[in-house]
Amino acid sequence: MKRAHKSAALSAVFMGAGQLYNKEILKGCIFAIIELIAILKFNYFTKAIHGLITLGDTPQYFENGISKGDHSIFLLIEGLIALIILIVILTLYIINIVNAYKYGKFIEEGNKPLSTKEAIKASWEKYFPHIMLTPAFLFTIFFILLPIIFTFAVAFTNYSSPNHLPPRHLVDWVGFRNFKNLVKLKIWNNTLLHVGLWTVVFATITTIFNYFGGLVLALLTNAKKIKFKKLWRTIFILPYAIPAFISLLIMRLVFSGPGPVNHLLVTLGLGKVPFFTNAAHAKVMILLINMWLGAPYFMILMAGVLTNIPNSLFEAAEIDGASKWQQFWKITLPMVLFQTMPLLIMTFAYNFNNFGVIYLLTDGNPVNGSFKYAGSTDILISWIYKMTKDQNQFHMAAVVTILLFLIVAGVSTFSFIKTKSFKEEDMM
Structure with a gap:
């Protein structure tokens, strides 16, 4: 198997593995950390997506001064945030595979692997606009795109007063009824x-x-x-x-x-x-x-x-x-x-x-x-x-x-x- 295909396959199995194989230590560690965090937070994503689908099973109530039960709107927002994060991670996963393949191809063509310092400098020069735009992009996702998606989602629920207003009541998905x-x-x-x-x-x-x-x-x-x-x-x-x-x-x-x-x-x-x-x-x-x-x-x-x-x-x-x-x-x-x-x-x-x-x-x-x-x-x-x-x-x-x-x-x-x-x- 050629180096490019092998590094791409390794990155497909575990993010960053292909980069480490190509001796891109820093980049490989960053991708690996992202996947490790995603794995460690697996229960969070599972619970959030489940809440997004069901919008809660039990209305909120108080027991000994402690709030228990589900708040449908909180579950909806948390589920949308988890979904957006998963999409971002999936995008990074694809980028990780493509990057590993391209860099493997770069080495196959007889080029000398870049040192960490050289890689950072090259990435800074090549991707400077992307790096500068990333913070604004993330803010746009969570402070503009998220509210828009939330509004679209609410249109397919019965979120209203008096019988479907959290926290006393749960909200349900109703499709195109509205x-x-x-x-x-x-x-x-x-x-x-x-x-x-x-x-x-x-x-x-x-x-x-x-x-x-x-x-x-x-x-x-x-x-x-x-x-x-x-x-x-x-x-x-x-x-x-x-x-x-x-x-x-x-x-x-x-x-x-x-x-x-x-x-x-x-x-x-x-x-x-x-x-x-x-x-x-x-x-x-x-x-x-x-x-x-x-x-x-x-x-x-x-x-x-x-x-x-x-x-x-x-x-x-x-x-x-x-x-x-x-x-x-x-x-x-x-x-x-x-x-x-x-x-x-x-x-x-x-x-x-x-x-x-x-x-x-x-x-x-x-x-x-x-x-x-x-x-x-x-x-x-x-x-x-x-x-x-x-x-x-x-x-x-x-x-x-x-x-x-x-x-x-x-x-x-x-x-x-x-x-x-x-x-x-x-x-x-």
Whole structure:
């Protein structure tokens, strides 16, 4: 048997054995230690995976002040962590075999085996980016990927109040039942339909208003006849410079039922306007206030983009007899869209999950009796928040979260693929 095949076979039998055979002492010891730890923790992995499958056998109870029994959610998280660790170990196991084979091949070709110091130096130079990215990769797995997987897992359970809320009760796997209920049960599908439709309308109109509102402000403040341009830009950027949290709370107070605006309207004999107590009025106010907050950001962005458009294009268009409106549609808008389309797509995805505006302005109100745990102005993300924080309906919230993710990811991916900014390096 050739050295490469022999070292690969040894590493397949026990991690690091092939490396030790090839005299890669340090690397072999590291792989061997990883497998030894995995073997010593075999009972932990077995118990964790069993808990992931069963989600517990006995609800928690107290005996002589000591907690006994199973907590389904703890078992679910521990099982997912164990599963991820096992996948990482399996990946390292495959890497260990491939590495042993390649290094055995390297020696077969007549190369002298590297000393430990030389191996460390060579690995540092060759795998420096991988070494530096590893900590961030591990943090991403356990602090981003794990919560995502947990949310997906919860969608297939009955984790909810009052009968399936740990620690008093156990949680069970229910398959696709939650997804079926969301579609078939009238109270759920009616809420999903209306809240989902309003979410799409909110995200689309808000993105368009912010984008083109910022573009109009940028065009106006860049116009040749406008004086004190810096002053105008400073004034327009103030809504963005002030924390949105403060601005939204002030707007909520100003336009509330007994607020200053309605007090002034009553004083003038015009009567109160239900800014936030009428569903239609509340939605219009949300769109307008969000535009007021977001347009200044795009104004500053567009101002930079407009300065990069060559004046020669406009001069040539004027010579050809193009009007200002034609110049805008044929030159300004295409150039601006080309450079800012990726940001426009990202803004749309952000507005799809713009929880702060809804929560701070209306808290999803006014109340709608035909909706399940949602108000008239709730979007999907605020509906999810209410289902988890207020109602303990974690299973249905997880299902809606998955749907929200699929919509945003699908629209964003499709838009990015179709955008010219990702197909062409240069507009000219």
